[in-house]
């Protein structure tokens with residue numbers, strides 16, 4: 001039986017509960033592909049440096065491939081007694097190839113090994129997340145294209161405020177998601193330093209080549225302080241922070257979908273594939289998945305709080321507390337991945353009710369600002385114009401009509417400068433189109449934005465293909 005990580009120092013085994021608490025294999029098995037990649041690169045470097053007999057690196061690589069395939073398929077069971085993914089792999093490798101396997105851990109500690117694995121995991125996860133964000137952006141872009149001419153109320157305080165084009169609303173999510181992708185890519189950039197060679201805490205006496213192994217693993221460079229490198233989980237904290245903020249954005253989307261699909265709004269339907277029923281009320285079709293999109297933010301924020309709380313106050317360098325940073329990292333990444341996929345599907349399935357949206361635009365004096373702006377264009381100071389438009393809203397409310405339902409005589413009773421052309425100003429589509437500046441909801445601007453976003457997404461796809 002393997003002595004695991006404890007080796008010859010120990011006489012007796014661990015208390016069973018302590019061993020269970022100490023073992024991380026239930027979750028760190030996710031690191032298997034990265035552990036194998038890291039070990040292969042480490043072995044190649046050791047051989048190049050003359051620290052392994054010629055031929056050992058190839059034996060190790062072939063053995064690792066077998067161990068990985070068998071562990072991944074379940075042909076080989078994971079062993080709790082071997083604590084973690086690193087010892088599971090190394091012990092099985094040694095069973096398979098003997099002495100070469102026993103030499104693999106030369107000039108390495110599990111402390112720099114796990115730091116390396118986690119950074120490789122974070123980089124791969126970040127790349128997947130950035131791809132999934134692009135897919136969701138593409139779904140929003142399709143909806144934006146379909147709804148350039150769909151008018152809807154824009155809201156503040158969840159009160160109807162001013163007319164907008166629905167495309168503008170969809171593109172608002174593109175802006176949020178673009179920032180999310182930027183933050184995730186940024187976290188990945190800082191994860192791209194190889195800690196290998198930092199050893200347990202004080203590097204190694206063996207003449208290894210840190211730079212070549214870093215290159216081999218696709219890292220942009222190497223870490224510059226061994227104490228920091230084995231105790232640093234900033235890259236995980238940053239990635240999870242970026243995931244938490246992404247989830248906050250998805251929660252706002254979830255909330256809007258819940259509102260829009262409610263009977264009170266009836267602005268939209270999401271595909272049945274994203275709804276569930278009630279076990280009691282046969283008529284119900286609930287937006288459960290949108291609610292979960294809203295709720296998952298709590299989980300991701302919790303992951304971030306867990307992570308920073310673990311690292312807070314730790315003395316340098318490695319401490320076993322750091323093992324506890326893994327689960328929140330995996331949870332945040334896996335939660336974000338499924339939420340992004342589901343959100344993309346839901347947005348693609350979304351059907352807006354143009355008539356309901358238009359009716360909402362036409363009910364509630366949403367063009368009151370236009371009246372004020374009209375008077376400003378005639379030379380009135382804005383504050384006075386605002387007062388007069390407000391008085392007209394009050395008058396229209398009393399009469400039970402919209403502003404366009406007031407006669408010119410009624411308008412002129414409040415301000416004599418009103419002319420027939422004011423009715424053009426009260427048309428909601430024209431109201432959006434007068435807001436023709438970068439970031440505005442004018443059709444003109446929306447078409448420019450759609451092209452800009454489409455160009456960005458096409459460039460991302462090209463990058464993906466050349467990778």
Ligand code: ARG
Nearest residue numbers: 024084110111114320322323
């Ligand atoms: N499973 C451990 C972790 O995730 C690996 C490193 C163990 N190092 C140690 N010195 N016990 O942190």
